[in-house]
Amino acid sequence: MRHTISVLVENKFGVLSRVSGLFSGRGFNIESLSVAPTMDTSTSRMTIITRGDDAIVEQITKQLNKLIDVIKVSDFKNEEYVDREIVLVKVNAEPNNRAEILRMTEIFRGKVVDVSPKTYTLEVTGSEGKVNAFIEMIKHLGIIEIARSGKVAISRGRRTLG
Amino acid sequence: MTQFTGAEIFVKSLLKLKTALIFGYPGGVVLPIYDELFKNPQLRHILVRHEQGAVHMADGYARATGKVGVALVTSGPGATNTVTGIATAYMDSIPIVVFTGQVPTALIGNDAFQEADIIGITRPCVKHSYLVRDVKQLAPTIAEAFYIASTGKPGPVLVDIPRDVATNKSTFNFPEKVELRSYKPTKSGHQRQIEKLADALENSKKPVFYVGGGVISANAAGELSKLAKHTHTPVTETLMGLGSFDSSHNLHLGMLGMHGTYRANMAMTDADLVVALGARFDDRVTGKIDEFAPHAKIAQVDVDPTSISKNVKCDIPVVGDLSDVLKKLNVAVKKRKVPWKSKTKEWVQQIDEWRSSNTLAYKTKKNVIKPQFVLEEINKITKGDAIYTTEVGQNQMWAAQYLTLTKPRTFLTSGGLGTMGYGFPAAIGAQAAFPNKIVIDIAGDASIQMNIQELGTAVQQNLPVIIVILNNGFLGMVRQWQQLFYENRYAYSCMEHQPDFVKLAEAYGAFGARVTKPEEVAPAIKKAIKLKKPAIIDCVVEREENVYPMVPAGAPINKMLLA
Numbered sequence: 001m002r003h004t005i006s007v008l009v010e011n012k013f014g015v016l017s018r019v020s021g022l023f024s025g026r027g028f029n030i031e032s033l034s035v036a037p038t039m040d041t042s043t044s045r046m047t048i049i050t051r052g053d054d055a056i057v058e059q060i061t062k063q064l065n066k067l068i069d070v071i072k073v074s075d076f077k078n079e080e081y082v083d084r085e086i087v088l089v090k091v092n093a094e095p096n097n098r099a100e101i102l103r104m105t106e107i108f109r110g111k112v113v114d115v116s117p118k119t120y121t122l123e124v125t126g127s128e129g130k131v132n133a134f135i136e137m138i139k140h141l142g143i144i145e146i147a148r149s150g151k152v153a154i155s156r157g158r159r160t161l162g
Numbered sequence: 163m164t165q166f167t168g169a170e171i172f173v174k175s176l177l178k179l180k181t182a183l184i185f186g187y188p189g190g191v192v193l194p195i196y197d198e199l200f201k202n203p204q205l206r207h208i209l210v211r212h213e214q215g216a217v218h219m220a221d222g223y224a225r226a227t228g229k230v231g232v233a234l235v236t237s238g239p240g241a242t243n244t245v246t247g248i249a250t251a252y253m254d255s256i257p258i259v260v261f262t263g264q265v266p267t268a269l270i271g272n273d274a275f276q277e278a279d280i281i282g283i284t285r286p287c288v289k290h291s292y293l294v295r296d297v298k299q300l301a302p303t304i305a306e307a308f309y310i311a312s313t314g315k316p317g318p319v320l321v322d323i324p325r326d327v328a329t330n331k332s333t334f335n336f337p338e339k340v341e342l343r344s345y346k347p348t349k350s351g352h353q354r355q356i357e358k359l360a361d362a363l364e365n366s367k368k369p370v371f372y373v374g375g376g377v378i379s380a381n382a383a384g385e386l387s388k389l390a391k392h393t394h395t396p397v398t399e400t401l402m403g404l405g406s407f408d409s410s411h412n413l414h415l416g417m418l419g420m421h422g423t424y425r426a427n428m429a430m431t432d433a434d435l436v437v438a439l440g441a442r443f444d445d446r447v448t449g450k451i452d453e454f455a456p457h458a459k460i461a462q463v464d465v466d467p468t469s470i471s472k473n474v475k476c477d478i479p480v481v482g483d484l485s486d487v488l489k490k491l492n493v494a495v496k497k498r499k500v501p502w503k504s505k506t507k508e509w510v511q512q513i514d515e516w517r518s519s520n521t522l523a524y525k526t527k528k529n530v531i532k533p534q535f536v537l538e539e540i541n542k543i544t545k546g547d548a549i550y551t552t553e554v555g556q557n558q559m560w561a562a563q564y565l566t567l568t569k570p571r572t573f574l575t576s577g578g579l580g581t582m583g584y585g586f587p588a589a590i591g592a593q594a595a596f597p598n599k600i601v602i603d604i605a606g607d608a609s610i611q612m613n614i615q616e617l618g619t620a621v622q623q624n625l626p627v628i629i630v631i632l633n634n635g636f637l638g639m640v641r642q643w644q645q646l647f648y649e650n651r652y653a654y655s656c657m658e659h660q661p662d663f664v665k666l667a668e669a670y671g672a673f674g675a676r677v678t679k680p681e682e683v684a685p686a687i688k689k690a691i692k693l694k695k696p697a698i699i700d701c702v703v704e705r706e707e708n709v710y711p712m713v714p715a716g717a718p719i720n721k722m723l724l725a
Contacts, residue, residue: 010344013293018285025286055471062468068290068310071344 002031003057004076004083004153007046008161010069011037018067019046028052028060032150043071045161047083047152072161076153083153086125088113089135092142093120101141108134119144168297168328169198171336172261175304176205178336181232183208183223183594185216189236190276191325192263208594208623211615213240215587217247218613220258222588224251225574226549227595228381230312231258237265238276241322242283246581248318249287253578254402255379257316259307264324267295281322289317297330302337309340314347315466316379347465351482351490358478359437359461360494366435366459368509369395372418372447375402375577376440376464377484383407383570385488386439393495394502396513398426400441401558402577405567415513419447420713421559424722425516427713430455431720432512438462440484443473444578445715453718463487521711521724522563531680533557533632533703537564539683540602540630543691548600549592551575551585553609556638558585559709561604583612586629590616593625600628600691607633607700608657617670620696628690629698631663634705642708646723663700672696 009015016035023030031049038045050060057075064073076083091101098120105112105122108130114121124134128151135146155161166174172195176184184207188196199207210216213235220231235244241262251258265274281291290310292303300323307319363369377386383406390397390413397407398415407414418426430436436458441447448454454474461478462470470479480487495502524534537560540548546566551574552558558575567573574592576584589603603610610631620627632638640655667674673693675686683701690697710725 021285068345
């Protein structure tokens with residue numbers, strides 16, 4: 001089972017390596033990991049996507065909690081949270097496919113964020129499914145490079161981590 | 163406000179923490195700190211011969227006293243030499259703080275002389291670590307390091323101090339109290355869970371307490387003893403738990419697992435309730451996990467939530483400090499009107515029956531020293547009033563099986579990591595804490611050679627540790643496995659050349675004796691005790707004696723090979 005785990009950590013030197021080292025050292029898998037400071041710059045928030053059965057994910061959350069610099073851990077369950085991902089896609093923009101690229105980008109409510117004589121760079125934000133679908137749809141137009149942020153997640157309603 | 167150098171702050175902080183002893187080895191970048199130690203002889207420093215020894219000594223000191231052990235080494239190779247010691251303490255949850263020197267902050271990352279990223283190297287085997295980048299942070303960091311090492315599930319903490327941090331100046335801002343928003347170990351056990359556990363004990367006909375090192379580190383052996391005796395429940399211990407329950411009591415089952423007693427392993431397999439107390443269901447204990455305690459409900463008390471349900475699914479989890487939980491559990495069981503004694507009467511009878519099969523009996527041979535016999539002789543001499551350490555392998559398992567242990571913190575052994583070379587330096591650490599106690603390292607002829615250089619430390623400090631070598635000329639446990647599972651192919655497990663241990667002891671200024679006959683064992687050990695100086699008693703024992711009972715790796719623990 002796939003899990004989205006949100007981790008509030010001290011914004012200190014070396015914390016990311018402690019977290020990633022825990023996953024590699026104990027054989028847990030990371031599908032994606034994103035990290036950035038929160039409103040309170042003394043803390044950072046990590047969103048980790050991992051896979052495992054319930055016992056493994058229970059161990060992951062316990063082991064994360066055991067790290068001294070981890071303040072709070074939340075394993076998001078279905079429907080309790082929203083998550084988003086951003087993707088930047090650089091595509092070949094030839095005269096014959098420019099219109100198609102722009103139409104696709106519009107359908108996915110994306111933006112063109114950089115233009116050069118031969119390329120467009122597109123930005124699309126959304127759920128992982130939407131991002132995947134977008135990539136699928138413009139693949140045949142000639143993707144040169146993509147950069148995905150990995151998911152960020154936040155709980156619904158008034159619940160908070162901090 | 164008065165300004166102090168980092169080195170002065172280091173010493174002032176340790177004195178504030180009532181540190182009595184540092185085990186260390188100087189070098190380039192820690193010279194400013196050493197200069198300050200020179201000026202403050204009230205902080206005793208023991209010069210070791212190898213940094214690994216310093217960490218094992220700090221570890222042995224911590225296990226014997228319950229206080230935080232401290233080691234101090236230089237950067238680069240000094241720091242990397244501590245890794246095995248740190249990993250040993252980590253696996254056994256021992257509170258130590260290791261200070262490593264580091265190259266000046268401006269040079270970090272430049273591959274400077276004697277630079278090593280010791281924070282990176284040790285990350286998976288420390289409870290926590292710090293690189294101190296500003297002298298203002300030094301005192302608060304030292305306070306945090308000691309706090310983290312000694313609270314919750316204890317463990318090693320590393321503090322890396324760059325040279326310029328030791329020479330820069332700051333006020334002495336040592337905090338009176340350490341408060342960390344991200345680290346709040348659970349101390350108090352949840353009352354409702356404790357009542358559930360008491361209910362389970364009340365309803366069980368075949369209960370067993372399965373006790374690990376957590377009971378010792380929480381100083382909860384007294385509460386355990388009360389609980390076991392009141393509820394009339396048998397107690398089995400892991401290697402790390404030995405000494406937490408009086409081994410002469412009839413509820414005592416001895417060690418369980420791979421080289422556990424017959425009665426302990428049979429009891430675990432037959433029990434209807436297993437209460438794990440500060441134990442973590444290690445593979446050496448459970449054997450084949452699917453057939454471990456198949457009829458039992460599992461209850462588990464541990465200060466570390468990650469230990470609960472990690473290997474075996476737990477029915478009644480209790481998170482909390484063992485001394486707190488057992489105190490409350492004692493109150494809870496006393497409130498219940500249960501005829502405890504008659505309730506487990508049949509169970510205890512069954513256990514007595516298993517005990518009578520005496521699977522620790524061994525065949526004696528005329529004029530040949532059996533390793534087990536050496537341990538029995540030691541029991542007679544010390545009457546249990548000694549601190550024992552062990553190396554790793556057959557010596558360790560025989561020591562665990564045959565030594566009479568009645569008190570906690572008297573059996574120091576590398577349980578989790580299984581570090582050969584641990585026992586002797588750990589014994590020096592324990593002896594430094596208790597100069598008047600008899601401290602004996604039960605060693606093998608191979609293990610002892612891994613840190614034998616510390617004889618220099620023992621002699622210089624006049625710490626009369628007695629090393630008893632069970633000398634079979636083999637890597638004994640490796641040979642045993644090769645005999646049993648590799649059709650007698652003894653691949654590189656025989657040390658065909660050995661030093662003369664007597665001359666070696668004498669070269670260091672210690673006492674040495676070699677014994678080859680059973681009747682010589684006791685007099686040699688007695689002589690060493692009387693001399694009050696470091697000693698090696700080299701006992702030439704039966705070469706191919708095996709440790710039994712033995713559960714082959716991966717087999718269920720009731721399927722034991724017996725002698």
